[in-house]
């Protein structure tokens with residue numbers, strides 16, 4: 001079907017003084033994507049330009065205010081049914097970009113906004129790239145994050161432009177870079193303020209039309225040449241990259257290995273062969289279960305970005321000033337993140353000025369880190385630091401639209417703080433409690449206005465952890481929920497709204513996982529085996545390391561809340577109390593189950609076994625260890641879904657992946673339960689319950705699914 005007959009075309013152009021100014025604007029879409037239909041338009045457009053004698057060069061822009069091209073249309077991947085079909089999709093994309101690259105007239109791209117995946121591959125096929133220095137301009141090849149590889153020539157053109165080393169860094173990390181870094185690496189030729197993007201790109205197109213060609217120098221000087229400029233050096237680069245991938249992926253993610261192979265193959269056999277291999281491997285990857293799961297996560301997080309948290313929610317209040325009570329690790333983490341991400345004015349309060357000073361210092365460290373990583377400029381850093389202030393009174397809190405308390409996890413203390421704050425803030429301000437376990441409705445019993453009280457459970461360290469649980473209490477007003485959700489999103493968090501119940505979602509489903517450690521150790525399993533099996537399953541760290549990271553004192557507290565709420569099923573690991581008593585709080589105190597020195601984990605502390613009163617002498621088979629760890633999570637997750645703790649399996653899976661690193665390639669605990677099948681899960685759990693006790697009894701939700709042969713995701 002010709003593009004024009006489908007309605008408004010995405011590509012339009014006009015010729016000005018011999019330069020064709022082409023603009024891509026996918027009508028009715030928030031971002032430009034390269035779908036099959038857009039590909040057809042590209043082909044027709046570039047064919048016309050090739051044959052138009054009045055055109056000497058092309059300047060290409062996006063018609064979107066804040067987006068260049070977000071890549072190939074990911075929606076189309078979902079419809080692919082075979083590797084051959086996916087290979088054709090990739091080959092089609094390559095053909096389209098070959099047409100651009102071989103156009104007898106030079107093409108200059110003016111890039112503003114996200115230029116990702118197929119969008120950047122298009123830019124790579126152009127002769128010249130100008131990018132704006134705006135923070136919205138992010139450039140990269142994120143395909144690996146979707147379990148595929150850059151399949152429209154990216155694995156061929158990028159290494160030829162910037163060298164194998166830099167190209168592999170980009171492709172294998174799947175990370176988008178700011179324009180300044182892309183410029184430094186040679187991925188774009190010029191960096192300009194947005195106001196002059198059009199003029200500079202047009203001028204470049206004109207120069208190119210006059211026969212001028214940019215001179216590009218290989219990055220990295222002599223060392224760069226040694227490693228990138230000859231086959232021997234490149235072999236070393238590939239070997240090192242492969243070794244790193246082995247460590248990073250644990251063998252669970254095929255895409256980075258395939259991308260590496262494609263880049264290497266293309267450099268060895270030439271671009272035409274390289275493209276063929278690229279399309280072949282793209283085809284194979286696009287229909288793997290891993291890619292399907294990663295694409296589902298992409299769409300789920302996108303849906304969550306637009307979810308106001310409650311049906312028919314009133315518009316959120318925009319937070320400009322934030323009050324933080326408690327200047328410890330969490331309070332300062334929230335404060336620093338809020339300033340860095342949302343540029344809000346933060347006022348911090350604690351009992352004495354020395355503590356406040358420490359808190360402000362820790363918040364500032366988050367900004368310092370951004371400066372060090374060149375995420376912000378010196379001037380932005382100075383401006384943001386000036387937004388942080390604090391004191392030992394509630395002065396300044398009267399102007400805050402939102403106050404978050406991050407004080408000691410004790411209901412009496414939190415209620416006391418709530419009472420104090422209510423007398424310091426206005427009638428419209430929101431009070432949020434950063435609690436990990438205490439029900440919000442109970443905290444709100446001390447409030448004069450319980451409708452303005454809500455829970456915001458951040459994860460530690462706040463600046464790094466991507467999840468936020470927002471917990472409305474029984475009387476919380478809908479507008480307060482949408483305000484908390486919107487603010488969390490401004491902090492860059494993926495936000496799930498969860499039911500007000502002990503442990504909420506993440507700590508609830510983690511409880512059996514953490515508790516099982518004690519049983520396994522008592523049966524003679526070693527700490528290394530327990531952690532090792534979880535890592536083999538795909539967790540970033542094992543459960544024992546996780547407890548050390550969270551802090552054993554915190555873990556112990558949470559465990560007791562869970563025991564009180566849910567009974568013997570969630571009986572905590574007895575040994576943790578012994579370690580806490582001995583002053584071992586995990587990483588933060590230098591000792592927990594493991595020893596930490598100079599910020600690094602130095603192996604299991606043999607004394608820990610003694611304190612725990614256990615001896616590592618084999619224990620259950622490794623496969624059983626893994627089964628017990630994982631099925632505990634799945635069973636509790638199913639039970640919590642049945643109680644409505646999360647609003648949907650989607651929220652539950654995203655919470656587990658972003659909250660504690662449930663392996664993304666497994667899609668989350670509920671998708672994983674679907675993959676295993678409820679009937680099998682129930683049978684396995686029954687066998688474990690028979691041998692090990694009722695903590696493994698399959699929950700009613702799983703039994704019901706098994707009876708009906710149904711799934712969480714129909």
Ligand code: 3H9
Pocket residue numbers: 030031033067070071072073074075089090091093114116117118119121142143146149150151152154299302303305306
């Ligand atoms: C690729 O290019 C493969 C090639 O190598 C070869 C192929 C042969 N497709 O995130 P937002 C939608 S793979 C389809 O809220 P933001 C998104 O779902 C691709 N849809 O905006 C949402 O839809 P809705 C590699 C897409 O400003 C809407 O746009 N590229 C795509 O916060 C708004 O999105 C990527 O992986 C897409 N490619 O962030 C980039 N991109 O409104 C993926 C976006 O219906 N995209 N949508 O929910 C992103 O990272 C962000 O969307 C972006 C904008 C940074 C662009």
